[in-house]
Amino acid sequence: MLDERGDRVRFAKADVAVSSHLAVVECHRAIDRARLVGAMDDVAVAIRTKELIGFFARLALVEISSAIVNLARAPFPVPVRALDAIHVATAQWLLPQVGGIAFWTHDHRQALAALSRGLDVAGITVDASGKKPVGRAEDKRKRYRRARRGSSVR
Secondary structure, three states, X not given: OOOOOOOOOOHHHOOOOEEEHHHHHHHHHHHHHHHHOOOOOHHHHHHHHHXXXXXXXXXXXXXXXXXXXXXXHOOOOOOOOHHXXXXXXXXXXXXXXXXXXEEEOOOHHHHHHHHHOOOEEEOOOOOXXXXXXXXXXXXXXXXXXXXXXXXXXX
C-alpha cells in the first residue's frame, strides 16, 4: 500500500486471497503514521484509505483464534517479532484447510519466519545465505526516519 518494491499479488490468478485481521490494523496504522510524520497530506491519506478499504474487501479475513495464538507462541528456529509470528501462524493454520499457500510479504524477517515454518514465500527473494536483500522494506523505514527528522521524503 505504501509503494513497497517487489512483486505484486495478481488476484486474477489466485484462487483465494486471505489475510489476518491483524493486517487491516497494521495497514491503517501505517497510513496514520505516515500522516503524522508528514509523509502524507490529507488528500493522500484519503486516497490511500479508500484504496485500502477496497483492497481488504477483496480478501477473506481470518480472525486471530486461540489455535493461531498457540501456533504463534510456539518456538521458531529464527528470531521472530510477535506480529510476524501471528501472520505466519495464520498461514500455517490455513495450510491444511486450503492446500497450497503462497505467503506474500516484502519483509525479510517475516519471510524467514515463514520459510522456517515450511511455507512458500512470494514477494521477496530470500537466498540460501539468509542475507537481507537490499531495498524493499528497509527503504520504507529509511523514508519514515527522514520524514521524522524533517528531511524531504521521496
